[in-house]
Amino acid sequence: MNLEQLFDQNKENTIQGRYITLENIKPLLEKESLKKEVTIIGESVLGKPIYSYQKGNGKTKIYLWSQMHGNESTTTKALFDFINLINSGSDLAKKLLDSFTFYCIPMLNPDGAKLYTRANANNVDLNRDSQDLTQPESKILRTVFEQFKPDYCFNLHDQRTIFGVADTGKPATVSFLAPSYNEEREVNESRLKAINLIAGINEVLQNYIPGQIGRFDDSFNINCIGDTFQYLGVPTLLFEAGHFPDDYEREVTRKFIFISLLSSFIILSENDIVSNRNDKYLNIPQNKVVFFDFMYKNVKINYDGIEIITNFVAQYKEELIDNQIKFNAYIVEVGDLEGYYGHYEYDAKGALYKDDFNNYPNQNQQADFNLDEKAFFVNGTIIK
Structure with a gap:
């Protein structure tokens, strides 16, 4: 059958x-x-x-x-x-x-x-x-x-x-x-x-x-x-x-x-x-509980004037807007995140994180950023 x-x-x-x-x-x-x-x-x-x-x-x-x-x-x-x-x-x-x-x-x-x-x-x-x-x-x-x-x-x-x-x-x-x-x-x-x-x-x-x-x-x-x-x-x-x-x-x-x-x-x-x-x-x-929707690895972040290599993750929130479900990605955690996976994973290979806020992936911030001003991400996803 x-x-x-x-x-x-x-x-x-x-x-x-x-x-x-x-x-x-x-x-x-x-x-x-x-x-x-x-x-x-x-x-x-x-x-x-x-x-x-x-x-x-x-x-x-x-x-x-x-x-x-x-x-x-x-x-x-x-x-x-x-x-x-x-x-x-x-x-x-x-x-x-x-x-x-x-x-x-x-x-x-x-x-x-x-x-x-x-x-x-x-x-x-x-x-x-x-x-x-x-x-x-x-x-x-x-x-x-x-x-x-x-x-x-x-x-x-x-x-x-x-x-x-x-x-x-x-x-x-x-x-x-x-x-x-x-x-x-x-x-x-x-x-x-x-x-x-x-x-x-x-x-x-x-x-x-x-x-x-x-x-x-x-x-x-x-x-x-x-x-x-x-x-x-x-x-x-x-x-x-x-x-x-x-x-x-x-x-x-x-x-x-x-x-x-x-x-x-x-x-x-x-x-x-x-x-x-x-x-x-x-x-x-x-x-x-081992997954996030997005995981970004080996990202260079300027933390209080010190550059570190770390990982961060983002998660979709399913938001009802105009009778449609919108999947909006928000940053949820920064750190080693050992033992966790991303449904989408990106290896930054040491590229520097930048955004239009304060150049740090803060919790509950929308996942719009770039890496070395070469890879650009909107709503968690790479666009170029």
């Missing part, structure tokens, strides 16, 4: 990039081919509708939700790619719909999506509200969980570009976690199902992005939704869409999320899970 070809055939081309709002997905949910399976299940803080999409007649019930954090949109794109697949009429689609009942919430936090913020309109992180349930979006997610009674939960997120795969120097393009259900981080039957499934997905992904799959720390936090659902006895998988080289719009990563979703359901439908794959799960390297 050619999973990349299936992605190309089912990719929802009307949604692209990082800024995905309710206005972008509403036309998809209102399509004639989908709308009979679409329901408005509640409203956000600002009164925006929260939609569900349910399809399939299979015994195994799958609960998926995306954009719990409004600025994490990659998995929303991949979820619509998958929805296209199960509506394709193919033999694979029929097999999946006979095996599973899918219940999707494509955008749990439409207010945060519009504002491009992690939190909702009340500035609450919904992924820390699973116990208190203070927000309408949290209550909707929990009510569906209790009524639908899923066999598996898929908690779909994005992660920042700072994460790498341990100390390998490779970005964590996709990461997973089978959340803990108690403080001791023990493995019971329910959690083992999530662990086994992630181990299977990892084997598939290694064929496409070898060494670029990470595993999140499993410290227990009952306020997180994944930990809560695992505690309540339902196998829960956390998906994190991360960085692929030069893919800041996350259009490449979206493909690997689609492949991960599809692989997980093929594995489950074929009962292709051995009894215990915990060792293989634990062999997935842990995520580590």
